Amino acid sequence: MISRDLVIVGGGPAGLAAALAAYENGVKDILLLERDQYLGGILNQCIHPGFGLQYFKAELTGPQYAERFIQKINHIKEIEVSLKSLVVHLTKEKALTYIKPGAMQTLTAKALIMGTGCRERTREMIQIPGTRPAGIFPAGLAQKLINIEGLLPGREVVIIGSGDIGLIMARRFTLEGAQVKAVIEIQKESRGLIRNVVQCLDDFNLPLYLRHKILKIHGKDRVEKVTVAEVDDKLQEIPGTRFELACDTVLISVGLIPENELIEMAGVAMDEKTNSPESSELSTTSIPGLWVCGNAYKIYDVVDGVTRDSAQAGKLAAEYLRNLP
Amino acid sequence: MKLFDVIIIGGGVTGAAMARELSRYKLKIALLEKEVELAFGISKSNSGIIHPGTQNPSLSLKGRLCAQGNQLMRGLAQELGVDFKEVGELIVIFQEEEKARLRSIAQEAEALGVPGLQMVDRPWLRQHEPNLSPDIVAALYAPTAGIISPYRLVYDLAENAMKNGVEIYTAHKVTGIIRPADYFEIQSTGGIFRSRYLINAAGLWGDEIANLVGIQDIVIKPRKGEEYLLDKKLENLTNHLVFPLPTPTSKGIIVIKTSDGNPMIGPTAQDGEDKEDLATTDQGLNQVLASAQKLVPAINRDDIIAYFAGLRAVAGDDFIIRHENQCPGLINVVGIQSPGLTCAPAIALMVIEILRQHGLSLQKKRRFYKNRKPFTHLFALPLGKANKVIQKNAAYGDIVCRCEMISAQEIREAIKRGATTLDGIKFRTRAQAGRCHGGFCTTRIMKIMAEELNLPCSEITKRGPGSEIIKASRENEANDIT
Amino acid sequence: MIKKLTCIACPQGCPLIAEIGQGRVSKVSGNKCPKGEEYAKQEIENPQRVLTSTILTQGLALKMAPVRTNKPIPKNKILEAMSEIKKLRLNRPVKVDEVIIENFMELGVDLITTRTVD
Structure with a gap:
């Protein structure tokens, strides 16, 4: 050999x-x-x-x-x-x-x-319930589609997880003309670098929901909306805090x-x-x-x-x- | 307008098996499917179990067709080159008192001629199924249970049926049926068809199709089942399919071996109304996990790498397979739920017999192609053999999906054989079905599809119109040369 | 006026408090080093960012060529700069750090490539 x-x-x-x-x-x-x-x-x-x-x-x-x-x-x-x-x-x-x-x-x-x-950790690894339509992307895949292929995979985006890739992609989608509806983070603080929170979210007034959790992804063929709720210190849903966000895309950036x-x-x-x-x-x-x-x-x-x-x-x-x- | 002898509505496993079996005869046959690809309805969520005939009463259609289907499936799989593995099943009990139930299950199964049944005890289980819960005291062992890829079976049946002259029309949703003379005129989203005989194998929508010709007594209710796939590393978690004792509505939560290697746990059984509700739920996950852990305690929540929900088409306790005398020439094949996959080849024979009884002349073709051109799956080959394949065709060495080791050549081959969507490619090849869920390979697959199907990337879909992946492209904005 | 901001001059991320009068920073506190004051002044009086993006290519090995401004540009020019970049199409091979557009948008910075594209 x-x-x-x-x-x-x-x-x-x-x-x-x-x-x-x-x-x-x-x-x-x-x-x-x-x-x-x-x-x-x-x-x-x-x-x-x-x-x-x-x-x-x-x-x-x-x-x-x-x-x-x-x-x-x-x-x-x-x-x-x-x-x-x-x-x-x-x-x-x-x-x-x-x-x-x-x-x-x-x-x-x-x-x-x-x-x-x-x-990347996937939607399946954190077991988000709901349907499995088109429009759910690991953040890195969306990054590749936009930066390498010149293809925009969404117009109205909700980002799950505030890790660096998620933050970077919030800015990138915004620059490409998409609307970032929310970044949802279950922890008390962003998991990304502070400079990324400042330059990727704050610069464009993009909302970061800390201590929030995604409960369900909706949509038959393409993502239509997500259900979100606030969570307590044990990461359990706080009753009465549920709300829905209309979107066509869910980015997963959870590690x-x-x-x-x-x-x-x-x-x-x-x-x-x-x-x-x-x-x-x-x-x-x-x-x-x-x-x-x-x-x-x-x-x-x-x-x-x-x-x-x-x-x-x-x-x-x-x-x-x-x-x- | 061409007059078909037989038109089948529904491109799931039942429709595909009938199409293939009918293609032995000198008949003009068409199959109409409303989705853009076959197997996109109930069949895509099937567990892939080839049941031995232990789950249904011996006097039911389900029981009889299951035992027969189990035998027929072996030959069929071999002819088509579909991977069928006889792994055997265990129906386990936790209490000595439950042995009586096992014995009655065994009696019913023996009445159906299920071979090789055996009551096994704790020491046998310890030796042959070491990961089973120590609380399990005994089991009924049925060695003839097997596993198969449900969607690959459908694609392979259909491909072989086409080879033998069946015309398959996807994205043809049936919207109206009339019977102007001694034939049916079928309106669809893709045009009008005429046929002397009509088979309704429309799955969840079987009642609506029946309604179109005035048959009111069929009602199909969806029963949701959530399934959770585990990491392929756990391929040998169990050596058999492991069942609890069945309940009146379901076989219970099973630890399933799959032909792709990943163990699967599930399904739930939740009656509902919405025939399009494919959402998984927290409750479903918790129920499946708890039940599966009761059978195999080593299963961990973190082992889950994928999940989905499917809907069973429930029309009462048994299948409905009958000629409708009020509408001569119409055969309803509805309410086909578990063990429908196993039964499919037997259902096909039964339906052919019904057609014969109702006047269809069945003459065998001189030449029937019973085999299918084999599909080379690189991951299924030993390394030495893979090497030869790669040397012969360099594109087999161009790996697209690294989690599952799928080459560019296999993607192209899947497209040549009919895949038009990302899901269609996944079901045929496993590309995107591994740990990364397409994170690494989706863009490459899209590019190959764009090339082979001569489409812009923006038109590529996950599973048909409305499920496009891309919303916009720079191509449409950039004009200034620099 | 008081404005709170987080210093991003280094990964320590000091929480800064800047006192502002007539658009100018009069006092900065909360910083552990002089960089903090510098950062707060810059960030409030004239915030600047490096813009990175891609441009579409034609006839080259890569479909998109990554680009950046070689120096920061005013934050409020970013969206306008993006719409300029989106219009571009590159049809010649480039080396990394090659200037694509000199004095981009009259901002005194160059638009340069960040990867060799043959």
């Missing part, structure tokens, strides 16, 4: 930083597998500013931040980038199989770094979950609550020579932290390879 020194799964900010750091620390054979047709991961659809304040001391957008890494990687011949390559199988011996158009490859990695990112099904398949010890690896030190897992970094390791607030920690994982992998007999 083909063997590679270092394989990195994921070409988003985590994988890019890990690849660069590993190279800079002496690894000369790196394979970077990215399932999309471009490097950059989720940064490509995060066209808003606010990236790089810590790492580059400049306020960049997501694509600008990504491109600073991509341009470097593209000039390093020791880092082989394989796009449209989806890893479908992984063993505890770090043998992995990936599929790309026209080919399926199996190889072993002496060292392996997983930068597989995260997925992110690390994507770690591959390492789980390989038998890495997992923390079931967070869907991340049990880990004694940054990025380490129960399998020697296998690291997890970026949002797959834990959910980060800002990308700069992903870069910093993932670079550390790249460095650890380089050390590990140096010490192999």
Whole structure:
């Protein structure tokens, strides 16, 4: 079987930083597998500013931040980038199989770094009752439709959850001419960064309903309205506070979950609550020579932290390879 | 105007099974479906259980057709290449005293010829079904129970029926029926059809169709069932379908194995009036969860990854399958609720017999295509085989839905075989049915659909007109070249 | 007049109280560092924002090219700037940080790309 020194799964900010750091620390054979047709991961659809304040001391957008890494990687011949390559199988011996158009490859990695990112929690995970019409989107999907495809998926929008993606999308929908009817947050405070509450909601006078909960989604073919109520400290509905909001779109922005099904398949010890690896030190897992970094390791607030920690994982992998007999 | 021999109203599993069975004969057949795709009514919410014949009295149509359908389904699934698995079922009891009820269920089933029934005790259960509640004292084991994908069965039946000459018209809602001579004239939203015989398999709307020709004694009430799907990681949560003792109105909350791997818990049974009320409820969720946990305590609220509600078409205690003498040539096939999926192939044979008795001449075609061109599902192949498929056709290596490992080629194939909506693609391929619920793949699928169907993305729908995904496009605003 | 606002100069998010007279900030309290005062003055007297968006492309590898203003623009110009951006269609390959429109809307800022689009 083909063997590679270092394989990195994921070409988003985590994988890019890990690849660069590993190279800079002496690894000369790196394979970077990215399932999309471009490097950059989720940064490509995060066209808003606010990236790089810590790492580059400049306020960049997501694509600008990504491109600073991509341009470097593209000039390093020791880092082989394989796009449209989806890893479908992984063993505890770090043998992995990936599929790309026209080919399926199996190889072993002496060292392996997983930068597989995260997925969004869905409407189903918080079990919102009601119907299942068109018009219910994870916030990130709406972001992709608008920013990458130029398609507006709604005119009257209610956003469930005040995480950063939800706030950013409230502004984005508003700028694209849609009406954001409400952001509904069950907690006492917004879950997003203050700057996002200020610049995404307050700037456009968009209403944020704290301590409110969505009770039901209505609509046969397309979303027609939602039922909302205020909740008490135990998050239970306060009687008499129900109201309805007419809308054609419900965005779900209720948090992110690390994507770690591959390492789980390989038998890495997992923390079931967070869907991340049990880990004694940054990025380490129960399998020697296998690291997890970026949002797959834990959910980060800002990308700069992903870069910093993932670079550390790249460095650890380089050390590990140096010490192999 | 063309005169059909038989027109079937309703493109659920009953209609599709009849269409396919009738397509063996030299007949001009059409099937009219009001939705934009088949299986979008009752069939899409089916649990996918192929019942052995343990749930209904031996003298009922349901019981008889179920036992027969269970046997017929095996051959049918093989001919069509639909994935059928015989997993067996357990009807469990919590009290020793309830054994008498199990025995009477077994007696009824034996009268129907259900094979292999066995009373199993606690040690057997511990060995064969370790996740079952320790409070369960015994069970009736029926090994011939199975699972199938309800919607794929419908699509495959229909595809094979079309191959054998049946004409299928979706988005054709029947609005009026007259009988000007010895044929029916059927008005639909897609035009007028004429047929010598007419089969009403219109599901929830079977009473309204019957009303159009003056039959007043059929009343169909919707009975809602909420179902909750669990993460695929729990595929081996149980090895069998696990049933409680049935109640007068339902089989109770079941722990279901599905052909897609995800266990499912449900369904509720809630009588209502609204034939379009597909909303799930908090009460439904709590009831399903509590009942399922009673059977399998390891089930957790967080394991739920999807849910939906379906409506059963209830017309009294049993199916209504009969020729209407007051309207010669009309056969009502209504009130088909559980175990309707299992019964479908047997219902088809029964209806053909009724047609024969009422004068339809049935001559077998010289050439009947009993098989369907297989559909390659990458996820169902071992890796080595998948590799060969990818090398042969690169597009199988172009993964669109990563949660379920569905390639661009499978999406295209689904569209070629009739999918016109996002739900149609999901039902045929599983793309968007995984953990992320389409968060990652929806845009790509829309683009493939736009290309294959030659539509702008803004016209792509979830399940037909009114369910468009997109409200506006920059294309229509941007004009200044820079 | 008293206005409460949250400082977003850094993630600490100090709650600021600004005293305002004739449209000018006379006093700021609640801030833990000088940036807070600066922020309150700017935010009340002349609030500015970086605008990011996308423009439609024609004949390029990506359907949408992400863009931004290279410097902040007055907050009250944002919606007008958006309607200008929505009219645009890009038909030539661009590098990241390439200027698309110089002195955009006479605001003294450039509209630049934020991704290389071939």
